[in-house]
Amino acid sequence: MTNLLKQWHMMPGLKIYGKRVFSTRMHVSVWAIYILYIYTTNYMVNDKVQFLPTFFFLVPHIATFYTVLFLLHFHVRLKILWVIAVFFLAFPVLASASYVFFFFLLPHVGITLYSKDDLINFIHSAGLSYIEFFAFALMYYYFASDAGKERELRIMAQKTASIEQEKITQERDNAILRENEMKIRKEKLEFEFAFLQSQINPHFLHNTLNVLFSQALKISPELADNISNMSEIIRYSMESVSYKVPVVSLQQELRHLQILIDINTMRFGKLCFIDYNIEGQAEDQLIPPLVLITVVENAFKYGDIRDSNNPLTIKVGLRPGHMHFYCRNKKLKLKPPSSHNIGIKNLRQRLDVLFNDRYHIETINEVEFYTFELTINSI
Secondary structure: OHHHHHHHHHOHHHOEOOEOOOOHHHHHHHHHHHHHHHHHHHHHHOOOOOHHHHHHHHHHHHHHHHHHHHHHOOOOOOOHHHHHHHHHHHHHHHHHHHHHHHHHHHHHOOOOOOOHHHHHHHHHHHHHHHHHHHHHHHHHHHHHHHHHHHHHHHHHHHHHHHHHHHHHHOOOOHHHHHHHHHHHHHHHHHHHHHHHHHHHHHHHHHHHHHHHHHHHHHHOHHHHHHHHHHHHHHHHHHHHHHOOOOOEEHHHHHHHHHHHHHHHHHHHHHHOOEEEEEEOOOOOOEEOOOHHHHHHHHHHHHEOOOOOOOOEEEEEEEEOOEEEEEEEEEEOOOOOOOOHHHHHHHHHHHHHHHHOOOEEEEEEEOOOEEEEEEEEEOO
16 A cells, blocks of 8 residues: 555645645555544444454445545546546446455455345445545545645745845845836735635535535435535535634534534434533624534544443533533543644634633543533623
8 A cells, every 4th residue: 555655646636736745654644543443443332343354344445535536636627527427437446346355355365244145235335435435535635735725825925025025125226126026916916816716625625515415315315414414514614714704603603513413423323422402592692613613523533422321411501691611521441632632722712812801611631521611701
C-alpha cells in the first residue's frame, strides 16, 4: 500500500497548486487507526472477532476510496455529471473485484468471510459500503482542495502586503511604482477569483450529496436519510466557517444538534443510549455556531454510549434571556486523544467575544464520567 500511495501522490491531479495536502505517512496512519478502531469496537461487542479477517474485510473498502479518488482527479474541472458517471461506472468493476477477493482469493488462505449462499448479503453490503466510501472520497477531495487553496490565499495575501510596503518605500522611482501597482491589481484580481472559487465548493459538495441521497433512496431509505442529514450538517458547518458567521439563532443550532444525534443513532443502532431533553422554548436567542454541536460531538467520539444504565445525557434548559446546557457521558475504557481541551479552549475564546462575563462553563472530569455545563445569561 505504501508504494501505491507514493505513486498516487506523484499524480499531477492530486497536487493542490503544486503542494501535497497529506503525506503518505499520514494516509497510512489514518487507515491503521481506522482499522484498529473497527476491530476494537467489534471486539468489544463480540470477543470472537479476529484482527486478520477484519483487516481483509476492509481492504476492498480502502481500495474503493482510492479508486474513486483516482477517477475524480482525471477531470481537471470537476463537474457533477462526471461525479455521477464515476459513481455508476466504478461500482460494477469494484463489486466484481470484491467478489473475486472474498469468494475466491481469501478462502485459499483459510479466511472465509462469506459463504457461497451469502451472495445476496454480499451484494447488499457491497452497495451500501460503496456509497459510504464514495462519499468519503468525495468529501476528502474537496476538503483537500479547500486546504490547498486556503494556503495559497494566505501566501498571496502576504505577498500583496509586501508589495504594498515596497510601494511606500520606493516612491522615488515612478516607473517601478507603476509596475508594482499593476502587479498588485493583477494579484488582487487573482486573489478575489480564487476566493470566489473556494466558496463554490461547499455548495457543490452539498448538491452532490443530494444526488447521492436520491440514488441511495432506491437502495436503503435509512441510508438515504443519513446522507441527507450528513449533507445538512456539513453545509451548516462549512457555511459557518466559510462566511465567518459570528452568531446563529438558537433554534438553528438545536435543529442541527438533533441532526447530529440522528446520524449517530443510525450509526450505533440499538447499541446507542441517549437521554436528550429540551425544557422551555427557544425564541430569539443568538449563540455562536457549532457551540453545542462541538460538545456533543466530543461526547460521541470519546464517550461510551452503549451502557443503558449510563446513557449519554443532554439537557437544554431555556427561559427568556437564559440558556443552560448540560452534557454528561461515560468515558470509553480506551484512552481518548488529548484534543478535547483544545476544543474547550477555542469554545471559551468564541464565547468571550460575544458574552464576556455573561457566561459560565463548568467541566467535571471524573474517572469514569465527563460532565460539561454551559450557562449563558442575557442571551
